[in-house]
Amino acid sequence: MIREPPPFFHRGPSPLARLTFFALLAIATMIADHRFGALEAVRLSLSVLVRPLQQAASAPGGAFVRLADYFASQEKLLRENEALRQKVLEYAAEAQRARLLQAEEEHLLAMSPPRSRFTTEGVLAEVLSHGRNPFVRKLVLDRGLTSGIKAGMPVIDGQGVVGQVTAVGTFTCEATLLTEKDQSVPVMLTRNGLRAIAVGSGKDGSIDVPFMPVSVDVQNGDLFVTSGIDGTYPAGLVVARVTAVEKNTAYVFARITARPAAGVDNYRFVRILTGARPAAVPAPQPRAEDPRAAKARPPGKARRQP
Amino acid sequence: MRPADLTPVARDVMKVPAGPGLILASFVAAYLFNSLPWAGWALLARPDLVLVVLLFWTIHQPGSVGQGLAFALGLAMDVGDSMLLGQHALAYVIATYGAQVLRVRVLAFPLLEQSLHVLGILLGASTVLVLLNLLLGADFPGPALGLSPFLAALAWGPLNWILYLPALRRMRREGAA
DSSP states (O other), X not given: OOOOOOGGGOOSSOHHHHHHHHHHHHHHHHHIIIIIOTTHHHHHHHHHXXXXXXXXXXXXXXXXXXXXXXXXXXXXXXXXXXXXXXXXXXXXXXXXXXXHHXXXXXXXXXXXXXXXXXXXXXXXXXXXXXXXXXXXXXXXXXXXXXXXXOTTOEEEOSXXXXXXEEEEOSSOEEEEETTSTTOEEEEEETTTOOEEEEEEOSSXXXXXXXXXXXXXXXXXXXXXXXXXXXXXXOTTOEEEXXXXXXXXXXXXXXXXXXXXXXXXXXXXXXXXXXXOOOOOOXXXXXXXXXXXXXXXXXXXXXXXXX | OOOGGGSHHHHHHHSOOOOHHXXXXXXXXXXXXHTSOOOHHHHHTOOOHHHHHHHHHHHHOTTTOOHHHHXXXXXXXXXXTTOOTTHHHHHHHHHHHHHHHHHHHHHTSOHHHHHHHHHHHHHHHHHHHHHHHHXXXXXXXXXXXXXXXXXXXXXXXXXXXXXXXXXXXXXXXXXXX
16 A cells, blocks of 8 residues: 655646646647747757757668769769750740739839849759658758748759748758648649649649639640749749549539649658748729729820729 | 665665756757657657656656656747647646656566556556647558557666666766775
8 A cells, every 4th residue: 555655756737737837838828829929039048959850860861862872873963964964944934024024024023113023033042851740841951040940931842842831940941831721822723724723632632723613724734833922932832733523513512633733742852932921012093983092193095994 | 664774766766866967968969869850650650759768767766856857848848749738748738647646556566567657657648648649630641650658668668777777877986986
């Protein structure tokens, strides 16, 4: 029979009292972090403490990758070089066309509020690891506050949009993948300019395009690019290719599934677009039926709607 | 009343306590293990060694390791795994409480039965984590997640052996002297 310890062995509050205290503290921490995002400073300082350990843990894997790189066969390198050279040629033509388009756009923009929809500014980042949160898949990248990274910046690779920076540390940042649940991107169909929102499905790396009517004009193989209307993602980045369109008249909406263009799992290097900035909120325009605006307008000149 | 030296608790009290160096080193090693670049289903099945080491010290040295340390380690795990702050803290604190309540009983058993008790605590902790994340709107990541407590419980036996080695060596040295 175990009896209560004599008073001179007494060690403060009972385990149950401690449990209540710490459990409430943990729940308060979660609420503060989830609802108010108030603990970024705590997270940052803890991550500085924990970082050496993490680096030590990932060192063997990194060393192995570097070793593998070092021993890559010459034949493989030659092949890769050849492929890259071909790609450069392919892209050169596109780049020239893009330069022309950009010049035109600048010319047009000179007449309207200054805001570029296209951006190419960015920093190259290496994928350090795939994050260890089993519930949300993230990429840990080797750029952080010191490189001017901010939460919300888009992350792309050679093929298209990978995701978005969701948390920034001092030297690292985390990007949440496009395919994660509740990650949404405003997109546009290249074939007919249809605007939609692509939402990650959270499973098997696919993307849904919800709330499109059954009569919508979307076909298999159609390409979605960012529309740029949110101000977060610059326009024209490739997002996904439609893989399945299910139009069942029994439902209100068509079921559209797409596969991301970016090799979300395949790459060691990605690009964080630092040039993307929030779109300027357009000033409210006087509506046509506003009598004061109509009076102020010189007669005989039809006002162009932007 | 039984003689004091026969009850497991009394045996435990009479034992030479492990130094803070060993405790710290064991936590650092466990954290390193947890921070390895796990991915895919290996990440889901990853045994949480930090929690097992925490339970070990809670059971064997309740004077030095308790719920405060559990909370701090939980925060460190949340930062390392980039999860919502406080999730691991809650799970670890609950698990530590379980260990504190069960420790007298656990110590009365040999290692195999001990690891069954630990398995129960680990299952409870991982249930807390999963439920929290489901509440937060995440999808269930996969059945491999259920493997993790079992693998961690398997580590209980070897862990006992490793963490007792320094004490054994000391005893042997003192016995020889």
